[in-house]
Amino acid sequence: MGTQNEDDVARRRFDVADAAPLLLDGRGVVTSWTRDAERLLGYPAAEAVGKDLGGLVTHADAGRVPDVLERCRREGGWAGLLSARRRDGEPVPVMARITSADEPGGPARWLVLLNEMGDAPGWSMSRSMLEQMVSGSPIGIAIVDADLRFVWSNAALSRFGGGPPERRLGLRLADVQPGLDAEAVEAQMRHVLESGEPVNGYEHVGRVRAAPHRETAHMLSFTRLDDDHGNPMGVYYTVVDITDLHRARQRLALLDQAGRRIGRSLDIVRTAQELADVAVPGFADAVAVDLLEAVLRGAEPVVGQAGDGSVAGQAGDGSVAEQAGGGAVALWRAGQRSPSGSASGPGFRFGSSAGSGSGSGSEASGHSDPVVAYPADSPPVHCLVGGRAWLSERLGPEAESWRPVLPAVGGEHAGPPSVLVVPVRARGTTLGVTTFLRRPTQEPFGQDDVVLAEDLVSRAAVCVDNARRYTRERDAALVLQRSLLPHSLPEQDAVEVAACYRPADELTGLGGDWYDLIPLSGARVALVVGEVPGHGIDAAAAMGRLRTAVRTLAALDLPPHEVLAHLDDLVARTAHEEGGPEAGTESVGSGCLYVVYDPVDGRCAMAAAGHPAPAVVLPDGTVTFVDLPQGPPLGVGGPPFESAELQLAPDSTLALHTDGLLAHGEEWALDADRDRLRRALERPAPSIDLRCRTVIDVLVPERPHDDVALLMARTRRLPPDRVADWELPVDPAAVAEARKAASRRLADWDLTELSFTTELVVSELVTNAIRYASSPIRLRLICGRTLICEVHDGGATAPHLRHPRTTDEGGRGLLLVSQVTRRWGTRFVPDGKIIWAEQPLTGPGV
Structure with a gap:
């Protein structure tokens, strides 16, 4: 049984030994019949001899017989497929080969070999024919043995390097292609040898001997x-060059x-660096993106050329005409990447700075000069003026x-690099140049690379120009906003304070977040954080108006x-006066949190208008959130605002923030946002400034989607021995006792140096309270950074400063107080009012 199966397997391969032979005369008539032919077609010899070839095939092929015999006479033989007809009428597909069987001096005879197609894979071919086919194939073909050594290869494989076929014999792939990753290829061969499963379409990228660069x-x-x-003898493999498809x-x-x-942002430098990062290493080994200084400022670049061929323009206009000295043109290195690093890493090298006269670059550091100087007759400058690439x-x-x-590309010892300079042009304006470099060991740039580089740079140029146009507006808004924010927070005794502000990213635009600290009477302070909806200059201006209004209202001590x-x-x-938000009023819908802290007794009062409640870090590090009634945003109407009061222990920390500090800022995510804020506030820090920066860095990315303002205040208490108070009777004689007690x-x-002034202030204020309240x-x-004198009475009317005439007998009390003190005022409390006056400390004990 096993022998029969092996015979069947062998019979499927076309072999002369398996063919059924018969002889034809010159006219195509059967003259000799064999048992193999009888077994194949079923005709006994008596019936087959005398039939012509056309009688042994189907009607469809009978018409081809004369043409086949004619080709045999003309060419000496024929081979092809025929549909023979068995004795029972069933068609039998056969492979037929007809060759001459003439004897010298005898009649023409033809030997016909018939092989049943059945399960056979196809038409039989002689070795010479197979050799012609594989040797002349444009596809590289090779056979390796079980040890992966070459035993045969065709001439086409030589195009990939490694020498002619006879030189490969007995060698392995690593021997003939030492620069190739032979291990990966041989791993595929071993897999095929072990599993018997063919591997088709395996792609390999590398360098062969025929193209080392x-x-x-x-x-x-x-x-x-x-x-x-069925025992494995080796591996047959083919190789097709798909470099063009791969590229x-x-x-x-x-x-x-x-x-x-x-272009993921509207930052010019970041966009230029993104261009450099994309191009390395996929397209070039090093890239430098140099832009006109006017582009970085957001100004309109102007490129021109003087009649003498030199670069021309007016200095200071931001054009390429600005000279760096010695006929050099100064550009700004906005983005760069090289094999050893980028603009922010080691290996980045700026060129000679403008006017420095130095020809060598320096390694990057945080203080490297980003200005590079190109000679006026150099290709980059010609690209800048002419707007065409240079290769x-x-x-x-x-x-x-x-x-x-x-920038350095590495491998300079092997020869000069290949350089491609492409102008950065957008909307008909040249913004700068991009320089691509390849190592000497790489294939140099070609015309196809020029087209690709121009397409790549043009995409980046549009993004750079968009960023340039946006930069001007953003810079103006940022300057306006920063000028409206506190440059420094005032010194006072109530709290130790730190603040951080981080603007939104370029895509969102600058917002209207703000913060403030306002000293109040009685050594108290007001802590304020607010947020104006919208973005850009309008939001910044609205924020400035709102902050000014808050400071004005704070002066009323409400x-x-x-x-x-x-x-x-x-x-x-x-x-209402300006026609609503659509008419330009950005303040409607603003949020504000207003907090007043008194360092004398530690009381804290606050109210919110559409703004998150503050967090409180207790002295032991526990973080809580104030249960603050939420009022409506400003200007939209709604229920009245409510205040909340709480007592704060010394060294407690209030954290006032805008909603940009939280991930969502929405009511549905309030718990998750507060958990994140709690964990950030619980982190220890040696100072409140570091804690404030740490919270911002932990919770907010470098370029947030919304503005973020964080104001942190660590509470203080005035020592009890720095506060003195007395209950006074409603009796004019109490004025003298009050003066003595104060002194x-x-x-x-x-x-003691302040005794005279203080006695005068106490005398006037107490006298007014006794007389009119x-x-x-x-x-x-209260003795703090200043000396504060307060007189409380049960009256509900505020005194007014008068300017009496010389003949008036009274009305000079408050006028005297205003003249001898730094400032004075009135604030109302639930059980009356307080008139206060403040004077600077000049005594030796301060």
């Missing part, structure tokens, strides 16, 4: 070769990557004057909810 791609297919008993795919992938990675397959000695400003109520009325009235306390504080009357002195 060029990366090539090949598609290989592997098939195991078995002997007649086309690389170009498409590069352009796709450029579309996804370039040098190998940079020659003529470029020595400007080559030092290019409770937090009343400050917000007045602010709400102001925003609503302004919106004694000043002596305790070593402030009602009980209770209290006198309080």
Whole structure:
């Protein structure tokens, strides 16, 4: 049974020994019949002899017989497929080979060999025919044995390097292609040998001997070769060069990557660096993106040329005409990448700075000069003026004057690099130049690369120009906003404070977040954080108006909810007068949190208008959130604002922030946002400044989608011995006792130099309270950074400063107080009012 199966397997392969022979005479009539022919077609010899060949085939092929015999006479033989007809009428597909069987001097005879097609793979071919086919094939073909050593290869394989077929015999792939990743290819061969599964379409990218400076791609297919008993003998494989297809795919992938990675922001320098990052290493080994200084400023670049051929223009206009000295043109290195690093890493090298006269670059550091100087007659400057690309397959000695400003590519010892300079042009305006470099060991740039580079740079140029146009508006808004934010927070005794502000990214645009600290009377402070909706210059201007209004209202010493109520009325009235938000009023819908802290007793009062409640870090590090009633945003109307009061221990920290600090800022994500903020606030820090920066860095990316303002205040308490108060009877004689008590306390504080002024202030304020107000009357002195004198009474009317005539007998009390103190005022409390006066400390004890 086993022998029969092996015979069947062998019979499927066309072999002369398996063919059924018969003889024909010159006219195509059967003259000799064999048992194999009888077994194949079923005719006995008696019936077959005498039939012509046309009678042994189907009707469809009978008409071909005369043509076949004619070709035999003309060409000496024929081979092909026929549909024979068995004795029972069934068609039998056969492979037929007809060759001459003439004897010298005898009649013409033809030997016919018939092989049943059945399960056979196809038409039989002689060895010479097979050799012609594989030797003349344009596809590289090779056979290796079980040890992966070459036993045969065709001439086409020699095109890939490694020598002619006879030189490969007995060698392995690593021997004939030492620069190739032979291990990967041989791994595929071993897999085929072990599993018997063919591998088709395996792509390999590398460098072959035939093109050592060029990366090539090949598609290989592997098939195991078995002997007649099914034992593996070796591997037959084919090689097709698909370098052009591989490069086309690389170009498409590069352009796709450029579309996804370039222009993700409206930052000019970042966009230029993105262009450099995309091009290395897929297209070039090093890239430098140099832009006109006017582009970085957001100004309109102007490129021109003087009649004498030199670069011309007016200095200071941002054009390429600005000279760097010695006929050099100064450009700004906005982006760069090289094999050893990028603009932010080691290996980045700026060129000679403008006017420095130095021809060598320096390694990058945080203080490297980003200005590069190109000679006026150099190709980059000609590209800048002419707007056309420049290509040098190998940079020659003529470029020595400007080559030092290019980034290093490595491998310079092997020869000069290949350089391609492409102008950065968008909307008909040249913004700068991009220089691509390849190592001497790489294939130099060609015309196809020029087209690709121009496409790549043009995509980036549009993004750079968009960023340039946006930069001007953003810079103006940022300057305006920063000028409206506090340059420094005032010194005071109530809190130790730190603030951080981070603007939104370029795509979102600058917002209107702000913060403030306002000293109030009685050593108190107001802490304010607010947010104006919208972005850009309008939002920044609206923020400035709102902050000014808050400071004005704070001077009235009103409770937090009343400050917000007045602010709400102001925003609503302004919106009504200007026709609503669509007419340009950005303040409607603004949020504001107003907090007042008193360092004397640690009380804290606050109110919010559409703004997140503050967090409180207790002295033990525990973080809580104030249960603050939320009022409506400013200007939209709604229920009245409410204040909340709490007592804060010394060294507690208030964290006031805008909603940009939180990931979502929405009510549905409030718990998750607060958990993130809690974890950030719980991190220890040696100072409040570091804690403030740490919270921002932990919670906010470098370029947030919304503005972020964070104001952190660590509470202080005034020592009890720096506060003195007295209850006074409603009796004019109490004025003298009040003066004496105040003078004694000043002596305790070593402030006797202030006794005369203080006695005068106490005398006038207490006298007014006794004369015009009602009980209770209290006198309080607070010694902090200033000396504060307060007189509390039960009256509900505020005194007014008068300017009496020389003949008037009274009305000079408050006028005297205003003249001898730094400032004075009135604030109302639930049980009356407080008139206060503040004077600087000049005593030796301070």
